[in-house]
Amino acid sequence: MQPESTAQEFPSPDEGREDTWLASLLWNLMRWPLIGPILRHPLIRDYITPKEIKRFFRFATVGACGMVVDLSILNALVKLAGWPLLYANSVSFSAAVLNNFTWNRLWTFPESRTRPIRTQLPQFALVNIIGLFINNVVLLTVYHLIRGFIPDPWDYNLAKMFAIGVVLFWNFGANRLWTYRGL
Structure with a gap:
C-alpha cells in the first residue's frame, strides 16, 4: 500500500533526469513490501532523495x-x-x-x-x-x-x-x- 504523496515526492524514473538510475532505484525500492514502508516513514523519507542516494x-x-x-x-x-x-x-x-x-x-x-x-x-x-x-x-x-x-x-x-x-x-x-x- 503506497501513499499517494510518495509518487509526488520521489521522481518517476522516466522524467529524463541525469540521475535516472538513482530515481529508478529509489522508485523501485519504495514499492517493495518490506523496504517500502521503512523508506516511506516520515523520519526517513525526507532524507531519501536521489542526491542523498548518490x-x-x-x-x-x-x-x-x-x-x-x-x-x-x-x-x-x-x-x-x-x-x-x-x-x-x-x-x-x-x-x-x-x-x-x-x-x-x-x-x-x-x-x-x-x-x-x-x-x-x-x-x-x-x-x-x-x-x-x-x-x-x-x-x-x-x-x-x-x-x-x-x-x-x-x-x-x-x-x-x-x-x-x-x-x-x-x-x-x-x-x-x-x-x-x-x-
Missing part, C-alpha cells in the same frame, strides 16, 4: 576503501605482530576513520570544506568513537559465534566485515545529520 553510494565507496585499510592493518597486527584482536581492531578502525574522514570531506561532502576542519574532525571522531564501540561489540559477538565453525583467519575477517556493514549505517546517518548537517 551521497550514500559515495560514502559506501569511501567506506570500501576504508575497509581495505581496516582489514589490512587488522590482519597485519593480528597475524604478523601477534596483537590481541580487540587492540588490533581499535587501531585498524582508527586508521580507517582518518582515511574515510579525508575522502568524505574531499569527495562525498565537498561542500563541507567551507566549514572549519577543527569543528568537523571532532564531530566525525565522536561519531566514529561510538561506531568503534558498536564495531567492537559486533565483531566480538560474531567472532565468538562463528569461531570453531570457520577456520582462522576467516573467522575474525568475516566477523569484521559483518561489523563494518552494521556500522556503515550508523556512521552515515549520524555524520549526515550532525557532522555534515545542512549540506
